[in-house]
């Protein structure tokens with residue numbers, strides 16, 4: 001078998017055999033196949049696509065490139081949730097303790113933010129003392145005893161993805177659907193959960209801009225999960241405006257805590273009802289997937305109970321403490337978490353109704369203020385970010401604040417302010433019916 005022939009076969013539109021795919025992935029990881037041949041192959045995949053069988057074979061080969069986590073010492077059906085990435089998407093911080101409070105073990109490996117979306121690890125690390133580097137043993141022990149752990153992915157998990165993703169990033173091949181699906185699913189499969197819930201974001205702030213693209217991705221990922229023996233379901237959710245009203249690491253932790261504690265305001269800014277709603281929808285599905293309830297509706301109502309009773313909030317505090325963080329964060333988030341030295345509001349220039357709010361632009365603005373990275377090595381300013389005063393469908397009057405910038409360094413503040421002002425589309429006519437948050441479901 002030769003790499004050249006495999007590239008040519010894909011270029012000519014034929015399907016590759018599992019053996020060919022395995023040979024190619026192994027060859028890349030072992031250093032026998034050079035970057036330039038893999039780059040050509042990725043581009044061929046981008047244009048020719050892959051069949052379901054090829055995509056599953058690719059995922060399997062990627063999983064086999066490294067170690068897998070064996071969660072079998074933990075009793076029960078272990079669940080995992082993955083979001084394809086959004087702006088102000090703090091659901092994991094609420095969902096994980098909520099699911100654990102329902103007696104469903106959640107073993108989650110998360111990533112860091114890059115570009116305009118935030119990463120769960122960065123948000124958690126804004127809590128002083130919080131450790132995301134857990135040994136395999138600590139990880140399993142904590143899920144066993146506390147019902148949840150969130151850790152960074154160790155380097156021995158899916159090494160093929162690390163190499164491939166870095167190469168795709170610089171060869172304009174990130175957007176190839178089979179490559180996205182295998183990248184996401186290989187990490188989920190290797191992380192060992194029995195049930196996987198995928199939150200596929202659709203809209204201006206997401207990878208997938210249209211519902212059709214998102215459905216195709218969701219169907220591909222669900223098919224892979226099932227073929228590799230995992231209960232897998234995907235929910236399509238809207239990401240046109242940021243999900244939460246807080247965008248930025250410590251600010252998102254504050255909003256997550258507000259949802260856990262049932263509070264309506266953070267720093268005088270409303271807590272997003274959408275964030276709570278999506279979290280409950282996801283939790284209901286996880287309860288159903290884990291066999292806790294007979295239906296998703298019953299799962300949701302169980303989740304609501306665990307949230308309202310304070311059980312989820314209490315579990316959050318124990319989780320923070322178990323991973324080395326200060327659990328006072330639950331009761332006094334504003335004193336425990338870093339706060340920005342400066343704040344500036346962005347006022348509405350005219351009276352009217354907010355008709356659109358561009359999630360991508362808000363994510364970019366928050367990153368400019370220091371909340372995100374443009375390169376993997378960049379440092380994050382945990383306190384920096386944006387609080388939104390208004391969401392789509394709300395009325396504003398000229399001069400009223402639309403958003404508040406939080407920052408420590410003023411370098412990009414003017415650009416961020418402009419970007420935020422432009423992110424709001426204010427019109428004279430009241431927008432029609434509210435767009436649904438849930439745009440579909442696969443599986």
Ligand code: URA
Nearest residue numbers: 174179180181183184
């Ligand atoms: N997220 C991933 O983990 N992989 C991709 O290829 C795209 C998004």
Ligand code: CA
Nearest residue numbers: 083084085111
């Ligand atoms: Ca993510």
